[in-house]
Amino acid sequence: MSLTAKNKDTVRTFWAKVSSNAEAIGADALSRMLVVYPQTKTYFSHWKDLSPGSSPVKKHGATVMAGVADAVAKIDNLTAGLLNLSELHAFTLRVDPANFKVLSHNILVVLAIMFPSDFTPEVHVAMDKFLSAVALALSEKYR
């Protein structure tokens, strides 16, 4: 299920529209993930405050979305473009790759909340495919 040229155009166009809200998107998506999928909290035991909208959650949400922005820019070769990030996740963070799907779902929910008329089914499928491709690229160095 690789990205078609049309998918990439859709992602780039939609991202251009929403990227100024990237930090808010990241903060909300991460907040939701920690509440709706409590098992994900196990990766953040070193944070003082895991509640929605807390300062570490906001900061990390922004970090994650900066990665997504980078992926949009490197959409034509995600595996090569996200190699360093893959090494980080594989060797240092060791996040179970199943969680990429979980965070992706929450990003999509936030996009639907913040951009209800722009997040059409056509944009939804392109973004879902894109986030899956990003997850795959991030999993590259795991084993």
Add this chain to the structure above:
Amino acid sequence: MVEWTEQERNIITSIFSSLDYDDVGPKALSRCLIVYPWTQRYFASFGNLYNADAIKTNPNIQAHGTRVLHGLDRAVKNMDNIKDTYAELSVLHSEKLHVDPDNFRLLADCLTIVIAAKMGSGFTPEMQATFQKFLAVVVSALGRQYH
């Protein structure tokens, strides 16, 4: 046995009582057919599904979307026994309709997205958690009678 708090019950009944079934049902089903195109395999007799616009305007899909959403009413009214409430429907989906139960999860995800778009920031993380818990129980019950 699934446990529901008072707050969770209130969240579920309040979400469903705020819904326009004729709007949300068709939106969720058509989104599912567009985002996960392999789900179209179950609707070969429904007519034109060739592109997103055809799917969105297909009257058979619209009617079916409304029907599926009304099917969720039964779970809302019987939250303490969703498993038994859906036993017959589970047999139907397995024996007669031959639907891969993974599709229930895909439709549930699309319904979550449609509700989120409708409710906006009113769809808080707590409401999302409760709604997804409810849908997970429904999905599990619908897959229960498969063998």
